Amino acid sequence: MSKSKHQDDLDLLLSLQDRVLETPPASSSHSPDLNAGCSSDDGLPKRMGQGDMSVFRDAVQDCLDYDTESAKKFLKSKQDKRSNDAEVEKFSGLRIRNLVVSPVELSNRLSDIRFVRLPALKNSLIGDTLSGCWASIGVLTEKGEPRTSSTGKTFAIWKMGCLDEKTISVFLFGDAYQKNRDEKAGTVFALFNCSVRKDNSENGFSLSIYSAMHILKMGTSVDYGVCKGKRKDGMACTLVINKRKGIYCSYHKLKKSEQYSVTRTELKGGNLRTAFIDRRKSQGIYVNPAGDRTNLPKSSTAPVKLLSVEGLRKALSNASKVTTNVHSQGIRFLTEVTGLS
Incomplete structure (x- = not known):
């Protein structure tokens, strides 16, 4: 019985072949193409005619997760960008x-x-x-x-x-x-x-x-x-530069580095460990050659250590522990002061 029933189903499917159009309708009809994927008498897939795809586009339009117009603009901008991309000229390197x-x-x-x-x-x-x-x-x-x-x-x-x-x-x-x-x-x-x-x-x-x-x-x-620096007369610098190397010409780069360089004697001596320490406050040293305690800083509540000229000379003898620069401006100044006393 089962084999006979399957044979009847197969005969029914084969009988539909003459009742279905070979190609989808050219109009916007929603009739399905029941013959799609069927084979012809020679065993090859049947060729489909030129159908109207507007029905399909309208059906899936709401299923798209992006705006088609925006996508087109984005693709165009990418193409324009690629067309304007920089080319490295192999002879000059520009x-x-x-x-x-x-x-x-x-x-x-x-x-x-x-x-x-x-x-x-x-x-x-x-x-x-x-x-x-x-x-x-x-x-x-x-x-x-x-x-x-x-x-x-x-x-x-x-x-x-x-x-x-x-x-x-x-x-x-x-x-x-x-x-x-x-x-x-x-x-x-x-x-x-x-x-x-x-x-x-x-x-x-x-x-x-x-x-x-x-x-x-x-x-x-x-x-x-063009360099973004200013000349001495206040006018803009007109020197042409390579933007890949910065926004300033070599002259204004040097000026900028000098502007931001530190003038502390500790940094000039190269001792970064002690560069940012206020040694006057940390050690409480205050030089008062006249010995007048009325001139002491009023804002300081920390105990103040008074040094005589001899005490200052003794402190300067250990200056090499503060900075390795024997030509330090601060040391030269204090040495000059103690030498005059």
């Missing part, structure tokens, strides 16, 4: 974003050319110029005001460097100036076979560019910054 030239294109241009870092240009000079074809990469740190040459043509003198607080003057003439005159400080450029000019500048030379073919914009420096 971090560059908003690349205009791909690394592959730049490598192709520099493949057969000698690359010289800007700080090393001076050491590479042979006479008044560089031998052979060469190239370098630098950051525009300062744009000089447009000038007019003796022939009536406009040019400009830029300052370029590698964010090490040292710069080189670069003269831009002709279409090299016209094409790049609107670029801003912080832009990274590749320089090709520039002319070398000997001058009386700090470097002893400068560069000249007469053609736009000899200068190539690469992108924007990520680490370009």
